[in-house]
Amino acid sequence: MKPAIMYDDTWANALDQNLKTASTPGGWALFNLTAQMKQQILPSRFDGLLAPGFLPHIQFLPHQLKTAQTVMEEMNGTAILADEVGLGKTIEAGLILKEYMLRGLASRILILAPASLVSQWAKELREKFQIFALVQRKNPDWTWNGVQIASIDSAKQAKFADVFSDTLFDMVIIDEAHRLKNPATKNHQFVSRLNKTYCLLLTATPVQNNADELFHLVSLLRPGLFGSNGFFQSQFKDGKRSVQNRDAFHALLRQVMVRNTRTEVEHEPIKRFIQTIRIDPSKEEKVFYDSLSEYLPASITLLTLQREACSSKYAALATLQKQEGFDQTKIAELARAIDRNSKAEKALEIIKGLDEKVLIFTQYRATQQYLELFFHSQQIPAVSFQGKFKKSKKDWMIELFKGPARVLIATEAGSEGLNLQFCRHVINFDLPWNPMKLEQRIGRVHRYGQTQNVYIYHLAYKQSVEDRMLSLLYEKIALFQTAIGKLDSILDENWIEDHLHDTFHTSKSVREWEIKMQNLAAALE
Amino acid sequence: MSFIRSFFTACECSILEESEHSLTIQLTEEADRALMNRPFYWHYKDRLGQAGDPMAITFFTKDPGRPLKHQEEYITFGSPRFHQLLSYAQKKASFVQLYETQKTAGMIQLDPWLFVHFHLSYEANGKKEKLVPLALHLINGAFSDRFLEMTGSLTLSHSISPYHYVLSPLITPASGLTRLKQKLWRDLLEEEHVWAQTARKKQKAELELLQSFFEQDEDNAEHFEREKAAIMRRFEPVIRVSVLNGGLFYLAREK
Structure with a gap:
């Protein structure tokens, strides 16, 4: 059977009018130029990628190109991209999107991402792929005819249901798609109702071993790949979660899912060297730290205060000074007696020993300010970065760090989603109670695009609360040495995070916290 | 690079400066209005009845490795700017009417031809495209698929030169187009799909x-x-x- 032929007669209709008008001098040159250029950019074959040729400023990794090609040629634009964290899923999705746009197969695009990542998506698409997307915020206009990015929560509202049922999207891309694994949720139902031709689901959570979740994800893309629900249950399910007929199951899965792992992708994976530096506090610092328990404000746990003091006296003072008459207390005097910060001096030593950029993390704004001043007094150009900064200021700080500044002092809050691959030294000036936060910190430099080994320095005062945190939390769980893939599954377990939070904030003493943490560690093992 | 140069030359913009990886162009008013996306400026000038001041712009074909200044741009093959220029060229020259000029003495008779670039797009679970150039002699009805090679060496001008005269087409351009279309249809049906x-x-x-x-x-x-x-x-x-x-x-x- 021959394919249908459709003729666009725009040119024919304009012919009469055109014959009456005189042509212009440059016409013949432009006429030929148009044809030559068109010839060069049109997709002359069904297979192969056009997009990389149009984006010469980006070095795509082989696995990213291969993934994009597989999705286009074999999966017909409907796929689950399930690479491990940090291998560039967004890049792959962008590449596929660009390819479909260049080929003229997709123009109306909907990208759904968690609200916190919406701007990041827009930025990546703009800077890497020259795709200019509309970010849908308070009053979304879903009739927009181009690329649009929205959070799934804003899109799924009942009041938009009619608009979506009347709108056809050429391509829908969903980030963090593991949120769609439950068909009873609004999210799942919303996506299932979208009218879409092509669809990409991005997820970092390895779902491949949970049969039901996978079944529901796949059913969003290609219902029937695993047969009907009944067939699936009898053929592939074994018990509550596991899979039977694994080979057949995975063979089917490979038709719709691409998952690259670090070990496959990196021939020489970037290594992470972690150095824990235990520092002797100065005499004054030690006295200050030890007397904290006597001046504990009512609303604060000793644990919190001690950790602040481990960062810098200013962090602790920020809390203590809220009390009336603080200046007259003995502890204020002890604080004034501290004339140096042993940790800052150690950090300075590390920085001076390196001829490279260094990223410093602290949890406290007071410490951040102190460090900035301290480094300036030592003629080391340093800039700060925090969540409260406006976007333009954040961007400018990153530009400074890329350029003249040697050191970036960041608080956690602002650092999510930062890409600082040009830096490979991270100093943790103080330690978060949640090791996953630490992983996120390191993730700023140890990520896709990093070409060299990464060095991490933990600073902790000897025999302080931090010292114990280190031995307990970080060394015992041995989190860093754990393969990233394994970490994925830990990160996904929300209860751990909740538990860590509770453990820390409800414990009255270090001892109590330690016992609770040991229980958690035991549970994890 | 050669595309940008030919494009702006054809649009009668002058090239102010040129180096290996950059090109500075003084836009004409028409090009500025069409390409620079500053309708408010032109609207304002029009209202005041003043002549506008078309921009000069520098295009880099290689990343200059420094932040770009105002009126500087990095252009790559397939970038939005590139596509904008291309679609402008396409619109501006979607139809041309040209006359051959010969240097020899005496009266010269010119035959009418209709020539089009068909744009074919094969779409299914993928897509490929091609351009098919096809020409028709509007008196004897002969097809030519090597029309471009034929015209490549000729001098063509947008107005008729002295001592040249044209023969009126027997086939109107509109029905000529229909014949070209039918020819294309026959060829397509013969292809193995x-x-x-x-x-x-x-x-x-x-x-x-x-x-x-x-x-x-x-x-x-x-x-x-x-x-x-x-x-x-x-x-x-x-x-x-x-x-x-x-x-x-x-x-x-x-x-």
């Missing part, structure tokens, strides 16, 4: 999968139809034909 057959096969297999998913489930008719429509769109083979550009050419008969 393996890609379309493959796509149909895949489409059929996908539909069967879909049916198996919804077996005996009549509550979800709406969902079924939605998925079915998506599969139809994803795999349905079709060839779309349009005219990229074309024109009326008056050429001397080959000796």
Whole structure:
């Protein structure tokens, strides 16, 4: 059977009018130029990628190109991209999107991402792929005819249901798609109702071993790949979660899912060297730290205060000074007696020993300010970065760090989603109670695009609360040495995070916290 | 690079400066209005009845490795700016009317030709495109598919030169276009469309999968139809034909 032929007669209709008008001098040159250029950019074959040729400023990794090609040629634009964290899923999705746009197969695009990542998506698409997307915020206009990015929560509202049922999207891309694994949720139902031709689901959570979740994800893309629900249950399910007929199951899965792992992708994976530096506090610092328990404000746990003091006296003072008459207390005097910060001096030593950029993390704004001043007094150009900064200021700080500044002092809050691959030294000036936060910190430099080994320095005062945190939390769980893939599954377990939070904030003493943490560690093992 | 130079030369913009990887161009008013996206400026100037001041702009074809200043741009093959220039060129020269100029003495007779670039797009679960140049002699009805080679060495001008005269077409341009279209149709029908057959096969297999998913489930008719429509769109083979550009050419008969 021959394919249908459709003729666009725009040119024919304009012919009469055109014959009456005189042509212009440059016409013949432009006429030929148009044809030559068109010839060069049109997709002359069904297979192969056009997009990389149009984006010469980006070095795509082989696995990213291969993934994009597989999705286009074999999966017909409907796929689950399930690479491990940090291998560039967004890049792959962008590449596929660009390819479909260049080929003229997709123009109306909907990208759904968690609200916190919406701007990041827009930025990546703009800077890497020259795709200019509309970010849908308070009053979304879903009739927009181009690329649009929205959070799934804003899109799924009942009041938009009619608009979506009347709108056809050429391509829908969903980030963090593991949120769609439950068909009873609004999210799942919303996506299932979208009218879409092509669809990409991005997820970092390895779902491949949970049969039901996978079944529901796949059913969003290609219902029937695993047969009907009944067939699936009898053929592939074994018990509550596991899979039977694994080979057949995975063979089917490979038709719709691409998952690259670090070990496959990196021939020489970037290594992470972690150095824990235990520092002797100065005499004054030690006295200050030890007397904290006597001046504990009512609303604060000793644990919190001690950790602040481990960062810098200013962090602790920020809390203590809220009390009336603080200046007259003995502890204020002890604080004034501290004339140096042993940790800052150690950090300075590390920085001076390196001829490279260094990223410093602290949890406290007071410490951040102190460090900035301290480094300036030592003629080391340093800039700060925090969540409260406006976007333009954040961007400018990153530009400074890329350029003249040697050191970036960041608080956690602002650092999510930062890409600082040009830096490979991270100093943790103080330690978060949640090791996953630490992983996120390191993730700023140890990520896709990093070409060299990464060095991490933990600073902790000897025999302080931090010292114990280190031995307990970080060394015992041995989190860093754990393969990233394994970490994925830990990160996904929300209860751990909740538990860590509770453990820390409800414990009255270090001892109590330690016992609770040991229980958690035991549970994890 | 050569594209940018030829583009702006053809648009009668002057080149102020040129180096290996950059080109500074003084835009004409027309080009500024069409390309620079500053309608408020022009609206303002128009209202005041003043002459506007067209911009000069520098295009870098290689990343200069420093932040770009105002009126500087990094242009790459396939970038939005590139596409803008291309679509402007296409619109501006979608139709041309040209006359050959010969240097020899004596009266020269020019024959009318209709020439078009057909743009073909083969779409199914993928897409490929091609341009098909096709010409028709508007007196004797002969087709030529090597019209461009024929005109490559000729001097063509947008107005008729002295001592040249044209023969009126016997076939009107409109019916000439119809003949070109019919010729293209015949050629297309002769092609082996393996890609379309493959796509149909895949489409059929996908539909069967879909049916198996919804077996005996009549509550979800709406969902079924939605998925079915998506599969139809994803795999349905079709060839779309349009005219990229074309024109009326008056050429001397080959000796």
